[in-house]
Every structure is written in structure tokens, then in C-alpha cells.
Amino acid sequence: MLTREQLVAMLSRADTAWTTVQGVTRQWRRHVLVTSAFEQYFEMLLAAGQQSMASARATRDDGDDDPIIESVLAVAADSHGRRRRAHAVSRRGEEWQADTVVIDGDTFWARTGASVVTNEGDPRRSHGGADIVALLLPSAVPAGFDLAATGEQELVAHRPCTVAAASPRQPDPHGRTPGSEVFNMIAGGTDFRLSIDLQTGILLRVIKFVGGEIAEVCEFTEITIDKQLDDALFAPLL
Numbered sequence: 001m002l003t004r005e006q007l008v009a010m011l012s013r014a015d016t017a018w019t020t021v022q023g024v025t026r027q028w029r030r031h032v033l034v035t036s037a038f039e040q041y042f043e044m045l046l047a048a049g050q051q052s053m054a055s056a057r058a059t060r061d062d063g064d065d066d067p068i069i070e071s072v073l074a075v076a077a078d079s080h081g082r083r084r085r086a087h088a089v090s091r092r093g094e095e096w097q098a099d100t101v102v103i104d105g106d107t108f109w110a111r112t113g114a115s116v117v118t119n120e121g122d123p124r125r126s127h128g129g130a131d132i133v134a135l136l137l138p139s140a141v142p143a144g145f146d147l148a149a150t151g152e153q154e155l156v157a158h159r160p161c162t163v164a165a166a167s168p169r170q171p172d173p174h175g176r177t178p179g180s181e182v183f184n185m186i187a188g189g190t191d192f193r194l195s196i197d198l199q200t201g202i203l204l205r206v207i208k209f210v211g212g213e214i215a216e217v218c219e220f221t222e223i224t225i226d227k228q229l230d231d232a233l234f235a236p237l238l
């Protein structure tokens with residue numbers, strides 16, 4: 001079984017262990033459970049003296065007893081994530097995302113229907129939608145989470161992974177401790193399961209449990225690593 005030190009080493013070097021990635025990802029969450037976890041996180045921020053961060057408290061939507069939200073994306077990334085593309089394959093209960101997002105350094109293009117918006121390279125303006133690439137860049141995880149090997153292995157996207165348990169550390173008063181954003185997840189949660197690719201150290205699946213139930217999943221269902229990608233994937237959207 002891997003030691004904690006070996007897990008930390010795998011995650012720490014993963015950001016530069018690949019050159020290109022192309023695949024399909026799935027983001028799934030139960031609204032009620034992730035909201036409950038966020039509210040507990042909100043209280044923890046207040047206790048840690050982070051009133052300004054806690055002001056972003058989530059609101060509960062009572063229009064559905066327990067809605068399921070899911071997005072399936074075709075993604076591509078190279079240059080260690082500086083160029084990335086995400087295209088919506090299917091959605092359930094998710095309406096805010098653009099159909100296609102392309103990011104090249106500081107510049108983004110986002111298309112929804114026939115409409116395209118861009119920041120024209122202004123680094124003060126950013127755009128979400130391709131953030132699941134964070135699973136490919138997990139070097140910040142050890143700074144925010146205590147890790148423990150479970151002794152389990154599993155296949156994710158046809159690649160062998162070691163499975164680790166992760167629990168978040170207490171946030172510091174200055175907000176520097178990384179949290180669920182490193183998994184592209186809603187803030188909150190104390191119980192995570194990480195499927196770490198044995199070859200590269202990238203995260204192929206992360207599961208958040210709340211009250212023993214699966215509350216949120218971010219995963220690759222298909223992945224190809226270090227294949228030459230067509231530059232047209234990252235061309236400006238028109």
C-alpha cells in the first residue's frame with residue numbers, strides 16, 4: 001500500500017507529467033447534499049474569521065425536492081492547461097454553461113447558441129466552463145487535504161488508479177488553504193475519495209460524500225494522454 005508521502009509525491013508532480021489530454025468528463029451532483037455541505041463550510045469559514053469569503057453563502061432552491069445536476073463535456077488541454085477546450089455533450093439541470101469554451105492563455109471565447117463572447121485577452125475577465133481541467137493539475141491538493149491510501153485500486157477511463165481518502169484541513173484566516181475548487185467542486189464536504197492515475201498522478205475521479213451518500217462526482221469517462229492535438233481545437237470561436 002502506498003504511503004502518504006508517495007501519494008503527495010504523485011500529486012505534486014502530476015501537473016507536468018503530461019503534455020496533452022483529450023477525453024470526455026462527467027460532473028454530477030445532488031443539489032440538496034452539496035448545499036448542506038456548503039452551509040456547514042460557511043459556518044466553518046465564520047469560525048475561522050473569514051467573514052468576507054463566507055458572504056458568498058449559497059441559497060437553496062426549493063423548486064425541486066432533490067434535483068440532480070449533470071454535465072458531460074468533451075474536453076482537450078495542452079501546454080499544461082494554458083490551452084483548453086470544453087464542449088457540452090449533454091446536460092441535466094445545468095443551464096448556465098456555454099455550449100463551447102476555448103481558453104488560450106489569458107484569452108477566452110465562449111459560444112452559446114449563435115452568440116460568441118470574448119475578453120480579447122483581458123486577464124481581469126475570465127470565464128468558467130472548462131474548469132474540470134483542474135483534475136489534471138492536482139499539485140495544490142496536498143496543501144489543502146490530509147491524504148490516506150485505502151489499499152484499493154480501480155480502473156477509471158480504462159486506466160489503473162490507486163484510491164486515496166482525503167479530508168480537508170481547517171481553513172486559515174487568510175483564505176489560503178485550498179478547498180474543493182481543486183476538484184472543480186462546490187465548496188464544502190469533509191469526506192472525499194480520489195482515484196489517482198498510477199502513471200501520471202492526475203485525478204481521474206473525485207467523489208464527495210456527505211452523510212455517507214455520494215453528493216458530487218467529477219471524473220473522466222474517456223481519456224487519451226500525450227496524443228498530438230490539432231491546433232484547430234483551440235482556435236478562436238467565430
